[in-house]
Amino acid sequence: ESDATISDNVPDAFRTRLQKDRDGFFTRAAGGLQRGNPITKQYDINANLGGPIWKGKAWFFYSYRLNDQYKTIIGLPDLARSKLSNLYTFKGTFQLSRGNQIIGYLNKREKLQDKRDLGPAVPLSASYYQSSRNYPMKIEWTSVLGSRAFLDVLVGQWYNFFPLRPQTEVGNWPIEQFVPGRIELTTGQYFDGGANDYYQDQKRFKPQFHASLAYYREGWRGTHDFKFGFEARRDRRKLFNDQPFDIFYRDRNGLPSEVDLYNTPVEGINDVNVRSAYAQDTWKVSPRLTLNLGVRVDRYVDGWPEQSHRPNGIPALANATDPRIRDFFAPKTIAAETVARTTTVGPRAGFAFDLHGDGRAVVKGFYGRFYFNSADVVADNQNPVGLAQLRYRFNDLNGNRLLDGPQELGAFITTVGGAGFVRVDPNLERPYGEELSGHYEQELREGLSGRFSYVYKNLRNEWAVVDVARFGRQVVPVEVTDRGPDGILNSGDEQKLVLYDVPPGTPSERVFTNPRDPRYDSDYHNIELALNRRFRDGWMVMTSFAYSWLTQFHSSTSTTSVLSAAGNGKAFSWNENLRRFGRETSTIYSYKLVGRYTLPYEIGISGSYKLQSGRNWGRAVNFSLPVLGSQTVRVE
Numbered sequence: 001e002s003d004a005t006i007s008d009n010v011p012d013a014f015r016t017r018l019q020k021d022r023d024g025f026f027t028r029a030a031g032g033l034q035r036g037n038p039i040t041k042q043y044d045i046n047a048n049l050g051g052p053i054w055k056g057k058a059w060f061f062y063s064y065r066l067n068d069q070y071k072t073i074i075g076l077p078d079l080a081r082s083k084l085s086n087l088y089t090f091k092g093t094f095q096l097s098r099g100n101q102i103i104g105y106l107n108k109r110e111k112l113q114d115k116r117d118l119g120p121a122v123p124l125s126a127s128y129y130q131s132s133r134n135y136p137m138k139i140e141w142t143s144v145l146g147s148r149a150f151l152d153v154l155v156g157q158w159y160n161f162f163p164l165r166p167q168t169e170v171g172n173w174p175i176e177q178f179v180p181g182r183i184e185l186t187t188g189q190y191f192d193g194g195a196n197d198y199y200q201d202q203k204r205f206k207p208q209f210h211a212s213l214a215y216y217r218e219g220w221r222g223t224h225d226f227k228f229g230f231e232a233r234r235d236r237r238k239l240f241n242d243q244p245f246d247i248f249y250r251d252r253n254g255l256p257s258e259v260d261l262y263n264t265p266v267e268g269i270n271d272v273n274v275r276s277a278y279a280q281d282t283w284k285v286s287p288r289l290t291l292n293l294g295v296r297v298d299r300y301v302d303g304w305p306e307q308s309h310r311p312n313g314i315p316a317l318a319n320a321t322d323p324r325i326r327d328f329f330a331p332k333t334i335a336a337e338t339v340a341r342t343t344t345v346g347p348r349a350g351f352a353f354d355l356h357g358d359g360r361a362v363v364k365g366f367y368g369r370f371y372f373n374s375a376d377v378v379a380d381n382q383n384p385v386g387l388a389q390l391r392y393r394f395n396d397l398n399g400n401r402l403l404d405g406p407q408e409l410g411a412f413i414t415t416v417g418g419a420g421f422v423r424v425d426p427n428l429e430r431p432y433g434e435e436l437s438g439h440y441e442q443e444l445r446e447g448l449s450g451r452f453s454y455v456y457k458n459l460r461n462e463w464a465v466v467d468v469a470r471f472g473r474q475v476v477p478v479e480v481t482d483r484g485p486d487g488i489l490n491s492g493d494e495q496k497l498v499l500y501d502v503p504p505g506t507p508s509e510r511v512f513t514n515p516r517d518p519r520y521d522s523d524y525h526n527i528e529l530a531l532n533r534r535f536r537d538g539w540m541v542m543t544s545f546a547y548s549w550l551t552q553f554h555s556s557t558s559t560t561s562v563l564s565a566a567g568n569g570k571a572f573s574w575n576e577n578l579r580r581f582g583r584e585t586s587t588i589y590s591y592k593l594v595g596r597y598t599l600p601y602e603i604g605i606s607g608s609y610k611l612q613s614g615r616n617w618g619r620a621v622n623f624s625l626p627v628l629g630s631q632t633v634r635v636e
Contacts, residue, residue: 040070040071040079041070042067042068042069043066043067044066044068045067047064047065048061048062048064049061049062049063056095057094057095058092058093058094058095059092059093060090060092060093061091061092062088062089062090062091063088063089064086064087064088064089065085065086066084067085069081069082069083076118076119080113080116081112081113082111082112082113083112084109085109086107087108088107089108090104090106090107091103091104098144099145100141100142101142101143102139102141103138103140103141103142105137105138105139105140106137107134107135107136109135110132110133111132112130112131113129114129114130114172115127115128115129115167115172116128116129116130121189123190124167124173125167125191125193125195126194127167128167128196129164129166129167129169129170130163130165131163134158134159134161135160136157137158138154138155138157139155139156140152141153141154148216148217149213149214149215149216150213151212151213152210152211153210153211154210154211155209156209156210157206157207158204159203159205160203160205161201161203162201162203163201163202164200165201166196166199166244177193178194179191179193179194180194180244180245180248180249181196181197182248183249184253184254185251185258185622185630186252186622195243195244195245197243198243199241199242201239201240202239202240203239204235206236207233208231208232209230209231209232209233211229211230212229212230213228213229215228221285222283222284222285222286224283224284225281225282226279226280226281227280229277230276231275232274232276233273234272234273235375236271237269237270237375238268239268239380239386241264241265241267241386241387243264246264247259247261247403248262249394250391250630256394256396256401258392258393258413259393259394259409260390261314261392262311262387262388262389263311263389263419264312265312266309266311266385267307267309267385268304268307268380268386269307270304270380271302271304271305272301272302272374272378273301274298274299274300274301275299277297278295278296278297279294280292280348281294287354287357288353288357289352289353290351290352292351292366293349293350294348294349295346297343297345298343298346298371298373300341301340301341302339302340302376302378302424303336303379304336304379306333306336307333307334308333308385309331309332309334309384309385311330311331314329316406317329317403317406319405322406322409324390324412325390332384332385334383334384334385339378339382340379340428344371344432346369346432347368349368350364350365350366351365351366352364361440361442362439362441363438363439364437364439364441365437365438366436367436369433370432370433371431372430372432372433378512380418381423381465382422383418383419383420384419384420386417386418386419386420387417387418388418388421389415389416389417391412391414391629392409392411392413393411393629394408395407395408395410413627413628414508414628415510422465422510422511423512425513425514428463428512428514429514431459431514432459432461433460434460435457436457439451439453439454440452440453447534447536448531448533448534449534450529450530450531450532451531452527454526454527455524455525456524456525456526457526458521458522459521459552462520463512463513463514463515464512465511466510466511466513466515467510467574468511469508469509470506470507470509471574473502473503474501474502474575475503476626477498477499478498478499478500478626480496480497480498480623481496482494482495482496482621495635499623499633500576501627501628502627502628503627504627515572517572519572519579520572522551522552523551524548524551525548525549526546526547526549528544529545530544531543538598539597539598540595541593541595542595543591545590545591546590546591548588549587550586551585553572553579553582553583554570554571554581554616555569555570556571556578556633557632575628575631580633580634581618584616586615586616588612588614590611590612591610592609592610592611593608594608595607595608618636620633620635621633
C-alpha cells in the first residue's frame with residue numbers, strides 16, 4: 001500500500017512534532033508520525049466442499065475460512081493481529097417430499113486480537129487479550145402449500161462468548177510486575193505496568209423461533225403477495241466483570257486525584273423476552289402502480305432471574321465504617337424481577353409508479369418507522385448484580401500513590417455503572433427511527449440508467465441515564481483554563497472557559513429514561529446521484545456521489561481506532577458541561593466507481609475506487625470540578 005491510500009495517508013504536517021496543518025491539527029508524538037496503520041501482511045484461506053449424500057434426497061456442504069491480518073499500530077513499531085476464522089460451517093439439506101424440506105446449519109466463528117487497543121496511550125499491560133467465539137445454528141422446515149402458499153418454520157440458537165481479559169492471563173505480561181491500573185486524566189494515558197479500568201467475560205444465549213407464511217392472491221383489485229410472520233426469542237446475557245486489585249486510580253498532572261472502588265468480581269444475568277408479529281402486502285394495483293404495505297408489532301419484557309453476588313472488597317477498607325462502602329461490598333441475593341414491559345407498533349408503506357407505462361421512468365417512495373431492537377440494556381441498568389464503582393477524591397496522605405485506608409478517601413463524587421445505582425423509569429418508551437425517501441430512476445439510453453435519491457432519517461425517544469437530582473442544578477460557575485491545542489501554558493493559544501458545578505451536598509439519583517430534550521433528536525438528510533451501465537458487450541460501470549447532512553448531539557470524545565474514523569460520534573448527556581454546543585450539523589460526502597471489463601478468452605478485469613470524506617472533530621479537555629469531579633469537555 002502506498003502513502004496515498006486510506007491506511008497510510010499521513011499528512012506532511014504530522015510528520016513533524018507539533019507542526020500544525022491548515023486546520024490547526026498536529027501530533028505530539030516524538031519524531032512525528034512517519035506512517036499510518038498499513039496492513040503489513042494478510043492471509044485469507046478458504047476451502048469448501050459439498051455435494052449429494054443421497055441422490056435427489058440429501059445434500060451436504062462444509063466450509064472453512066481463515067483471515068489473518070497484521071496491521072501496524074499508529075505511532076508504535078508493534079503489529080496488531082486480527083485473526084478471523086470460520087473453523088467450520090456445516091449445512092445439510094434433506095428433501096422429505098416434493099414440497100417439504102429440512103435444512104440444518106451449524107457454524108463456529110472465532111476472533112483473536114491478542115493486543116486489542118494497544119496504542120500510544122494504552123501500553124501492553126493495559127491492552128486486552130480477546131479470543132471470542134460465536135456459534136449460530138438452526139433447523140428449518142420449508143413447505144410448499146399448493147400453488148399459492150409457502151410455509152417457513154425455523155428454530156435457532158446463538159451462543160456468543162466475548163472475553164476482554166488481562167494480558168497476565170495468557171503470559172503476555174508478567175503477573176509479578178502487574179500493579180493496580182491508573183490513568184492520567186489530562187492525556188488519557190494509561191500507566192505502563194498497570195491494568196485497564198474494565199474487563200469482561202461475556203456469555204450470551206439466544207434461543208429463537210420464527211414462522212412465516214407467504215400467500216399469493218389474485219382478484220382483490222389487483223394481485224397481492226401477502227406475508228405473515230411470528231417470532232419469539234429470549235436473549236440472556238451473563239456478564240462477568242472483574243478488576244485487578246478491585247481498584248483503579250485517576251491522576252491529574254502526575255498527582256493522585258481520584259480513586260474508583262469496584263464491586264468485583266460480579267456476574268449479572270439479564271433477560272429480554274420478545275414476541276413479535278408482522279404482516280405485509282405487495283399489492284400490484286395496476287401494471288403501472290405497486291404498493292408495499294406492512295406493520296410490525298413487538299412485545300418486550302425486560303428483567304432478570306434470581307441471582308447472588310459476593311464482592312472481594314478491598315483489604316485497606318476492611319475497617320471502613322461508612323455505610324455506603326459497607327453496603328457496596330456486602331454479599332447480596334437478588335430475587336427475580338421484571339423492570340419493563342413495552343409494546344411497539346411500526347407501520348411501513350411504499351410505492352413504485354411507472355410514469356409512462358414503458359418501464360423507462362419510475363418514481364418510488366417509502367415511509368417506515370422502526371423501533372430499537374435492544375438486547376439487555378434496560379434490565380442491566382437496574383439489576384443490583386452488575387458492575388459498579390464508587391468514585392472518591394483521593395487524599396494520598398503518605399505519598400505512596402496507593403490507597404492505605406479509609407482516611408485517604410476524600411469527598412464522594414459519584415457512582416459509576418448500574419448495580420442498583422440506576423433505576424429504570426416505569427414510563428420508559430422504546431426509541432425509534434423513521435425513514436422518508438423518494439427516488440427517481442430514468443433509462444437514459446439502452447443499458448444506461450440514472451437515479452436521483454433523497455433519504456431522510458431520524459432518531460427519536462432515545463434513552464439515556466439522567467441524574468435527575470443534579471439536572472438543572474449546575475448553578476455554581478467555575479473558571480478553567482484550556483491550555484490550547486499544544487497543551488502548553490503561556491504559548492499564546494490558551495482560552496478561559498466557564499463550566500458549571502452543582503452545590504456541595506447535592507445528592508445523586510440516576511434514572512434510565514427518555515430525556516425530553518429536543519436537542520437529543522437526530523435528523524439525517526442524504527442525496528445521491530448514480531449512473532449504472534449494465535453489463536453488456538463485455539463491460540459495465542457503476543458510479544455514484546452522495547452528500548449527507550447530520551444534525552445531532554455530538555459527544556465530547558473521539559477515537560482514532562483502526563476500526564473507526566477520527567471524529568465525534570452521537571451521544572447525549574444531562575450534564576450541561578458536556579453539551580455546551582447543543583445540536584450541531586456536520587456534513588460528509590462519498591464517491592464510488594466500480595467497473596468490469598472482459599478480455600479475450602473470458603478473462604475478466606474489475607476494479608473499484610471510493611473517496612470518503614472525514615468526520616468532523618472537536619478537541620476535548622479534561623477538567624476537575626469540586627463536586628462533579630472529572631469532566632471531559634469539548635472545547636471546540
